[in-house]
Structure formats: structure tokens, C-alpha cells
Amino acid sequence: MWEYTDKVKEHFLNPRNVGEIEDADGVGEVGSLACGDALKLTFKVDENERIVDAKFKTFGCASAIASSSALTEMIIGKTVDEAAKITNEQIAEYLGGLPKEKMHCSVMGRDALEKAIAHYRGQPEKKIEGEIVCECFGVTDVQIRRAVNENKLASIEEVTNYIKAGGGCGNCHEKIQAIIDAELGRPAEKKPKPKRLTNIEKIRLVQETLEREIRPQLLQDGGNIELVDVDGDTVLVKLQGSCASCQMSQVTLKDYVEAKLKELVTDSLVVEEVR
Amino acid sequence: MKPIYMDNNATTRVAPEVVEEMLPYFSEFYGNPSSMHTFGGQVAAKVEEAREKLAALLGAGPEEIIFTSCGTESDSTAIWAALRSNPDKRHIITTKVEHPAVKNLAEYLGSQGYRVTFVPVDGQGNLDLDYLYDHLSDDTAIVSVMWANNETGVIFPVEEIAARVTDHGAVFHTDAVQAVGKVPINLGENKVQMLSLSGHKLHAPKGVGALYVRRGTKFAPFLMGGHQERGRRAGTENVASIIGLGKAAELAAAHLEEENKRVKKLRDKLEKELLARIPNAMVNGNPEKRLPNTTSIAFEFVEGEAILLLMNEFNICASSGSACTSGSLEPSHVLRAMGVPFTAAHGSIRFSLSIYNSEEEVDLVIEKLPPIIERLRKLSPFWAEHRKKASCAC
Numbered sequence: 294m295w296e297y298t299d300k301v302k303e304h305f306l307n308p309r310n311v312g313e314i315e316d317a318d319g320v321g322e323v324g325s326l327a328c329g330d331a332l333k334l335t336f337k338v339d340e341n342e343r344i345v346d347a348k349f350k351t352f353g354c355a356s357a358i359a360s361s362s363a364l365t366e367m368i369i370g371k372t373v374d375e376a377a378k379i380t381n382e383q384i385a386e387y388l389g390g391l392p393k394e395k396m397h398c399s400v401m402g403r404d405a406l407e408k409a410i411a412h413y414r415g416q417p418e419k420k421i422e423g424e425i426v427c428e429c430f431g432v433t434d435v436q437i438r439r440a441v442n443e444n445k446l447a448s449i450e451e452v453t454n455y456i457k458a459g460g461g462c463g464n465c466h467e468k469i470q471a472i473i474d475a476e477l478g479r480p481a482e483k484k485p486k487p488k489r490l491t492n493i494e495k496i497r498l499v500q501e502t503l504e505r506e507i508r509p510q511l512l513q514d515g516g517n518i519e520l521v522d523v524d525g526d527t528v529l530v531k532l533q534g535s536c537a538s539c540q541m542s543q544v545t546l547k548d549y550v551e552a553k554l555k556e557l558v559t560d561s562l563v564v565e566e567v568r
Numbered sequence: 569m570k571p572i573y574m575d576n577n578a579t580t581r582v583a584p585e586v587v588e589e590m591l592p593y594f595s596e597f598y599g600n601p602s603s604m605h606t607f608g609g610q611v612a613a614k615v616e617e618a619r620e621k622l623a624a625l626l627g628a629g630p631e632e633i634i635f636t637s638c639g640t641e642s643d644s645t646a647i648w649a650a651l652r653s654n655p656d657k658r659h660i661i662t663t664k665v666e667h668p669a670v671k672n673l674a675e676y677l678g679s680q681g682y683r684v685t686f687v688p689v690d691g692q693g694n695l696d697l698d699y700l701y702d703h704l705s706d707d708t709a710i711v712s713v714m715w716a717n718n719e720t721g722v723i724f725p726v727e728e729i730a731a732r733v734t735d736h737g738a739v740f741h742t743d744a745v746q747a748v749g750k751v752p753i754n755l756g757e758n759k760v761q762m763l764s765l766s767g768h769k770l771h772a773p774k775g776v777g778a779l780y781v782r783r784g785t786k787f788a789p790f791l792m793g794g795h796q797e798r799g800r801r802a803g804t805e806n807v808a809s810i811i812g813l814g815k816a817a818e819l820a821a822a823h824l825e826e827e828n829k830r831v832k833k834l835r836d837k838l839e840k841e842l843l844a845r846i847p848n849a850m851v852n853g854n855p856e857k858r859l860p861n862t863t864s865i866a867f868e869f870v871e872g873e874a875i876l877l878l879m880n881e882f883n884i885c886a887s888s889g890s891a892c893t894s895g896s897l898e899p900s901h902v903l904r905a906m907g908v909p910f911t912a913a914h915g916s917i918r919f920s921l922s923i924y925n926s927e928e929e930v931d932l933v934i935e936k937l938p939p940i941i942e943r944l945r946k947l948s949p950f951w952a953e954h955r956k957k958a959s960c961a962c
Contacts, residue, residue, distance in 0.1 A: 305877065311947055326950055327910040329871060329899065333949040350949040354873035358947060541658075544681035 297355060298389035304359035309366055312348040319373075321409030323401055328430055328457065330357040330398065334364065334405040338413065342373045349405075356388075356395040363387045364402040377410050379403065380443065381455075396455045400440065426468045429461025434472055441476045448473070490559055496523045498558045503530075506553055511545070518550065526561045528554060531568075542566070572929045575885045576769075577718050577746055577862060577920035582812070583771040589815040590773070593808040601805055602796065611807055618814025622778055625817040626763070627754035634779045634797045635810050639745040639766030640669040642779035643712070645790035645801070646762040647673055650710035650739040651682075653786035657709035657738075659683045663695060663724075664905040669764075670712050670743055671901070683707070692854040693722035693906050701732055708738040715747035715763075719902040719918055720853030721862025723751065727758040734759045739785065745769055745777075749820035750827050750859050761785045767809060771922075772816035776809035823923050831921050832860035834930050838919060839863045841934040846941050848954070852908055852916055861921040864903075866912035869951045870944040875917055878940040884933055886919050911950070 297305070317335035324331030330353030337346040347365040351358050364384055368376040381399040385391045391399060423435030440446060440456045449469050453460040459469050490498065503520055511518055515535035522529045530550065532542050543566075551564040573581070599608035601615050616630065623630040636642045647660070647670070662674045664686045678684040685703045688696050695713070704711070711733045716723045726742045733740040741762040747753065749770035755763065762785065767776040781787055781800070793802030843849050848868040867875065872888030879886060899913035908916070919933070945951040 305874070306881070308947065313949075313952070322949070326869075326914070329910075329914050331949055350947060350952070352869065352948040352950050353871050355877045357871070358874060541681045548681070 296392055297359075298391075300363075300387075300389040301356055301359040301391065304362040304388065305355040308349075308358055308362040310346075310348045310362065310369075311350065313350055314346060314348050319409035319413030321405040321407065321412060323404045323408060324352070326352065329353065330401060332357070332361050332401050332405045334361070334402075334409045336368065336409060336413070338373060344368050344371055344373065344376055353398065353401075354395070356391055357398040357401060359388055360384055360391070360398040360402045361405075364406060368406065373410055373413060376406065379406060382444070393451070393454045396444070397457050400456055426472070427458035427461065427465045430457040432456055432458035434468075437469060437472050438476055441473055446473065447477065492523075495558065499523055499528055499554060499562075502554055502557045506557065507550055510549070516545075521567045526559075526563055528562055528564045529567050530564060532566060569883050572882070572884045572925075572932060574919040574921055574925065574929075574933065575887050576922040577721075577918065578887055579768045579774065580771045580922055581924055582768075582773050583816060583819055585819060586772055586812045586815045590808040590812040593811055601807060602794070615805055615807060615810050618811050618817075621814040622817040625748070625753070625821050626780060627756040628780050629783065631798075632755075632780050632783055634781060634801050635805060635813070636777045636779055636801060637775055637806065638777045639667075639743065639764050639769070640777075641790065642764030642766070642777045643667075643669040643741075643743055644673060645779050646741040646764060646781075647677075647710060647712060648790055649762070649781075649786070649788045650741065651677070652788040654709040654739070657707050659685070659705060659707040659709060661685045661687065661700060661703055661708055661711040661738075663687045663689065663713055665689055665693065665717055665719075665902045666712070666714055667718055667743060667745065670714070674712070687713075689722075689905055691907050693717060693720045693852070693902070694854055694857070695724050695729075697725070697729070700729065704733065704736045704738065706737070708733075708736070710739040710741055712741040712743065715742045715744035715753075716751065716859050717853070717902060718746045719900055720864045720906075721746070721859035721920075722853040723747070723857045723859065726760060730759040730761070734761065746859060746862075749816075749824065750861060752824060755780060755782070767813040767816060770816050770820050772813040773809050776806050776813050778813065826923055828860045831923060831925070834925055834927060835861055835863055835919070835921050837927075838921075838930045838933060839865065842937060845934070845938040849941075850912065852903060852906065852912075859920075862918065863920075864916055864918045866903075866908060867915040867917065867941050868911045869948050869954060870915040870941060872915055872917060874944050875915065875937075875940060878943070879933075879937065882932070882936050884936065886917050888915075888917050 314335040314337050318338045319336045321334045333350045335348050336344050339345050347369050349361040349365050351361040367379060367387055381403040384399040384402045385396065423433035425431055426434050426437055436456055437452060437458055440452060444455055446452050446455060449459050449466050452458050452469050459466055500520060503518060508518055517533040519531040519533060521531055546564055546566055554562045554564060597611055599611045601608055601612035619630040619633050623633050636645060660674055660677060660682055662670055674684050687700045713724055713726055713729055715726050730740040739761050740759065742760055743764045745764060745766045746769060748765040761782045763780040765778050768774040787800060789800050791802045796802055796805055839851060842865060846867060850866050852864040852866055876886065876888050903913040903916055
């Protein structure tokens with residue numbers, strides 16, 4: 294059950310300004326059936342560029358309908374310039390807040406408004422800016438960057454909540470994370486620079502990584518690992534416990550132990566099992 | 569106001585007879601069944617009685633029943649047991665439409681070096697049996713196929729599959745959480761080796777389930793510790809709930825005919841009338857091979873959560889395959905696997921009835937739902953477009 298505010302419920306049950314203005318001055322359509330929500334916003338202005346009427350049609354969940362309804366109430370009476378300044382945050386605030394998973398509904402409202410205003414001003418339909426990152430929902434890097442900055446989003450989950458990107462197959466998660474990192478000024482990768490390690494440093498780092506990262510994981514599955522020797526770039530280990538008899542031990546060794554050591558110590562390491 | 573509860577595939581009302589049976593085992597007979605004294609021993613006897621009742625419902629032997637905490641635990645236990653006791657086999661077969669209890673575990677195992685085959689379904693939700701059989705190999709440790717799908721109610725031919733799979737030397741497990749109590753099951757007459765069930769889907773409380781393990785099937789426990797359940801599931805028994813499950817099994821056997829006659833008739837009426845009154849609506853799944861209590865209906869051009877919330881205004885409880893209710897944005901994996909188009913998948917509603925539903929309730933839903941769909945369609949930009957196109961065609 295979603296936790297909606299009374300205002301969201303009220304706007305959902307009694308939506309204002311439903312419909313379509315026939316000879317509208319501004320028309321904005323966003324979303325699609327595939328996405329699960331869509332909004333068509335139409336408005337009419339007077340000679341002073343003041344919005345005198347606005348109507349919407351929305352396909353979507355309760356908060357999508359409530360956000361659309363709220364949007365029409367918010368823009369009626371405003372000049373086009375004033376309306377253009379409305380943010381998705383303000384739409385959500387107007388409704389007393391939206392559940393975080395539903396913030397994309399307010400973003401949809403803002404996007405439709407932006408499109409309708411561009412249409413009114415006779416601006417050419419904006420070409421899709423940037424590159425599609427999320428194929429499932431057709432979201433570009435430009436949109437993700439904007440959402441991250443405007444709403445201070447710090448995780449993929451938050452990005453999905455706001456603009457849906459990453460909510461489908463999940464193939465784009467790495468790219469979204471890279472955008473978040475770049476926007477928040479984080480280093481692109483946490484990997485230590487491949488500086489040359491002395492032998493002592495290398496052995497110590499291998500030991501540390503085994504203790505801190507690898508052993509606890511294996512212990513969880515009833516296994517264990519012992520470091521036998523480090524010979525140049527070859528790390529010799531002994532698998533114990535359930536790992537010793539496990540058919541998957543080679544997979545564990547290469548895909549997990551070796552990968553982890555390559556990541557956290559140095560790329561050139563090779564892990565071999567001593568039986 | 570009493571809810572009009574048509575969400576019985578999510579959970580069911582605990583039968584009053586079940587509650588009555590359970591009550592003494594909280595504060596009167598609270599002994600531990602493992603204790604040596606009579607006070608505990610009498611509880612153990614009652615647990616064994618519950619085991620016999622549940623075994624009888626399934627056509628199994630009592631020693632083949634392991635009580636667990638839920639359907640998910642039963643599924644996990646079955647799959648891990650098959651993998652652990654066949655360590656040289658690295659292949660798993662399951663379906664694209666399993667409950668997350670199996671699907672997510674299978675995906676996890678896929679990330680851990682196992683090969684996992686997900687068998688597809690056709691547009692009516694029927695399993696592609698040839699695909700399944702073609703992928704059986706000597707490396708296949710376990711095949712896990714649900715008895716009936718929770719979202720559409722479509723029933724899979726698990727007995728036929730069990731015969732082929734076990735002939736091939738792999739373990740066959742079925743998640744029968746939705747099937748037990750709704751379709752006749754006789755494990756004495758088929759080759760199913762492991763079967764999961766859940767108490768709260770058949771009028772027992774939440775927090776109790778069972779796993780059937782055919783005698784002679786190699787097994788390894790999921791929970792290790794004490795000797796409870798003959799060492800196959802450690803942990804002090806959820807005594808009262810197990811006793812409740814035993815009673816619920818007895819009732820299920822008695823009500824099986826009612827489920828398949830009266831409840832089915834109610835479901836059919838609901839479905840037929842809704843389809844007759846609401847244009848652009850269709851049933852998801854094979855209408856012939858279905859659980860008697862379930863119907864999943866797609867209402868095009870509207871979104872499921874909005875339908876649910878408007879029904880909620882009348883205290884009508886159902887569920888949706890829509891994305892918006894689940895926290896994920898993709899519509900139900902079951903409907904997508906069936907190739908249900910997005911226009912319909914987002915607006916699919918599942919009604920699942922039980923013996924506690926009445927004809928009056930069905931009539932009320934038939935009365936209330938059409939205006940709800942109409943109201944949402946008036947809001948929907950796609951509905952107007954669709955109508956325009958439709959009138960062009962005339």
C-alpha cells in the first residue's frame with residue numbers, strides 16, 4: 294500500500310481540470326503506454342500571456358493523476374513566464390509530498406509543462422538531448438544529470454524513483470552510477486592507481502584483502518581460505534572447509550578470489566590453488 | 569465495513585475452525601514437543617496428528633512431510649537440498665513465470681556459477697514443454713516448476729513433467745503454494761519428489777508452511793541445529809500454527825469440491841459479467857487450465873494501481889500485475905513473459921476468490937468496477953486516441 298497524503302488522495306478521487314482544450318495555445322505530451330504513465334497537458338492564455346485555463350489527461354497511477362491535477366491548479370492564473378519556473382519539487386510540495394518511489398510523477402508533470410510552454414512559444418520540438426542511457430524507459434544522460442543536480446540524488450535507486458531510469462532491466466546501472474559520481478564530484482573509480490608495489494607491500498595487501506574481503510564471504514558458505522605463498526604475481530592459496538570439496542571451487546577461485554585481488558591489489562595477479 | 573476480499577492468492581482468512589483448534593496451544597498446552605515430560609509429549613502427539621492430516625490431503629506418508637516457516641523456506645530448502653546432494657550437477661531448470669521465491673533464488677544461483685534455464689510460456693501462459701525437455705541433461709540437478717501460477721492461475725502439467733524429469737535422473741520439485749486445496753493432489757500417483765506449500769494460502773495462519781520430500785529422495789537440511797523434524801529442519805516447531813495447518817488441510821480436503829463448483833461458478837460469473845460490461849477487457853491466461861478461484865483481467869488503457877485504489881473506496885480488495893504497486897517499474901514478469909502488451913499489462917487486475925465469498929459480493933464488484941474503469945479511461949489520453957482510431961475503422 295502506498296502512503297499517500299490526503300491531498301494526493303483528494304486530487305486522485307476528485308481530479309480538477311480533466312480534459313483537453315480544443316484550440317489550446319500550449320500542448321505538451323509526455324510518457325507512453327509502455328512506461329506505465331503518460332500525460333497530455335493543454336492550456337490557454339489571455340492577451341497578457343496569463344494562463345486562463347488548463348486541462349489534462351493522464352494514464353497512470355494515483356499519484357500521476359494527482360500530480361497532473363495539481364499542476365493544472367498551479368499554473369492557472371500564472372503568466373507563462375511564472376509557470377515556466379515551476380519545478381517538480383513544487384508540484385510534490387503542493388500535494389503535501391509524494392512517496393519517494395512516486396517522485397517521477399511530479400517530474401512527468403514538470404516535463405509536460407515544459408513541453409507545452411515550448412509549444413506555445415513556437416520553439417521547435419526539442420530534439421532528444423544527449424544519449425539514451427536507460428533503454429527501457431528512454432532516459433538520456435542529460436535528463437539523468439539534470440535530475441541528479443536538481444534533486445540532489447545520490448543513488449541509482451533515487452534516480453529510478455525520480456525519472457524511472459534504471460527501473461527496468463538494470464543494464465544501465467553502471468552508467469547511471471558514473472553520472473551520479475561525476476555530478477557529485479566523486480572520483481570516477483575507487484580503484485587504487487596501479488602504482489608499482491614492492492614485494493612486501495604486495496604480500497601485505499594480499500593478506501589484508503584475504504582477511505577483510507574474501508575470507509568472511511567464504512566463511513558464510515562454510516568455506517575458508519589460507520594464503521600459502523606469493524611468488525611474483527602468483528598467489529598460492531589453499532581452499533578449506535566446504536570450498537575444498539565444492540565443485541564450484543574453481544569458479545570461486547577465479548571469478549571471486551582472483552577478481553577481488555586484481556581489483557584491490559594489482560591487476561597482474563594470478564591465483565592458483567595448492568592441493 | 570466488512571471488506572469484499574477477493575485477494576485470496578495473496579493470503580486467506582484463517583478459518584474459524586482452525587483458530588479454535590490452535591488456541592489451546594498458546595497458553596494451556598504450551599510445552600515443547602521435544603521435551604521428555606508428558607506435558608511436552610502430548611504436544612508432540614498433536615503435531616504428529618497435524619502431519620498425518622496434511623499428508624492425507626496430499627496422498628503422502630506423514631514421514632514425507634517437513635514443517636517449515638513458509639512457502640519460500642520450503643522452496644529454498646528443496647532447491648538447495650537437490651544441489652547439495654548432487655554436487656556434480658551444475659544445471660537448474662525452472663520457468664520464466666515462477667514466484668520470486670524460486671525465480672530470485674534461481675537468478676542468484678545463476679550468478680554463482682550454476683547454469684539456469686528459464687522455460688518460456690506462450691501467450692496463454694502455457695509452458696513450452698518441448699523447450700523444457702530439450703534442455704534436460706545429465707548435468708541437470710533439479711527442475712522446479714510451479715503447479716499453478718499465482719497471477720493467472722494457469723495450471724502446469726507437473727505430473728507429466730515429473731515423470732519425464734525423474735526418468736532422466738534429475739530431481740523434480742514443484743511450488744504448489746497456489747494449488748494445494750484448490751486442485752486435487754495425490755502424490756501417491758505421481759513422481760513429484762518435492763512439493764512446497766504455504767499455510768496462509770489455505771486458511772491456516774501466516775508463518776507456517778511445509779515441504780513434502782518423497783521417501784528415498786536425497787536430502788540436505790537448510791536449517792541446521794536441533795533434531796526437530798527428524799533432523800531435516802532444525803528449530804523449535806511453530807506448534808500452534810502447525811496444528812492450525814493440520815486442521816486447515818482437513819478442511820481443504822472437505823472443501824475441495826466446493827472450491828471447484830461453487831467458487832468456480834462465482835469466479836466464472838464475475839469474469840463473464842465484467843467482460844460483458846467493460847469493452848477492451850480480456851482474460852490473461854489459458855481459461856481452460858486454471859485454478860477455479862482465480863481470474864486475471866486486463867483492462868486496456870488504464871493503470872492497475874489507480875483501479876485498485878478506486879476499488880478500495882468500496883472496500884473491494886484485489887491485486888494488480890501493475891508495476892506501480894510493486895516498487896519496480898516493469899509490469900509483472902508473468903504477464904510480460906506471456907507477451908501481454910503493455911497496453912494491457914499495466915491495467916491487469918487479479919481477483920482470487922475463496923469459499924468465504926458470496927454471490928452478493930461478486931454482484932457488487934460487477935456493479936462497481938465498470939464505472940471505475942470508465943472513469944479512469946476518461947482521464948486517459950490513450951483511450952480517446954483509441955476510440956478515434958476505432959471509429960475510423962468503421
